[in-house]
Amino acid sequence: MIDACEIDVRLRKKQHELEIRASKLSEELTRYNIEVSKDSEDRAQQLENEEVAEAIAQETQQELQQIKHAILRLKQGQYQVCELCQQSIEPERLLALPYTALCASCANEQ
Template sequence: MTPLEYAQACLTTRLQDLSQRAASIERSRQHRQRPLSADSEDRATERENDEVLDRLAVTTQVEISQTRHALSRIQDGTYGLCESCGEPIKPSRLQAVPEATQCSGCAASAQRAA
């Protein structure tokens, strides 16, 4: 298996896992259709849980988007090239972060700027 085939297999599996996670989060959010508890402490806990589910849903959707983007880069032949500088991304970085779109240097610069 080539490194590119390995990356594609890893990303495809990750996309499936993320899609299952998103579905599970959405099922957990369905409780919102029921009235909140009469007990104020229980209501507060339910609201906190809702906030956690909302954050998980957003994070999961971002990860799904990044994974799909990486898979599309494999298809169009740009996978492994930094989107910022155009230089190759080190294989060790791609192995650790298969959805990476920037080389280590550009990613560090972007992180400092944020």
């Protein structure tokens, strides 16, 4: 049996970490926009860094959405129910991926 309180604490902790990461990334991206280098080589490197930061920022936002969704599912008592097949999600899967909304077999079919 899964301890909903413990899961809630874990999810919120992760949410907090991701929010910090997201705000650091957006600061970084703002800085890139301000400090545009005039040197073309530097500029190329800068654009590359900017792209990487943007990709991570997007991933972070996606993860945040998943976590918020999982917290909501937990509140509704749906946390352990697969969103596709309505079967129970394997407890070991939830431990490894605390914000998954799909059981292993549905996730494999995605």
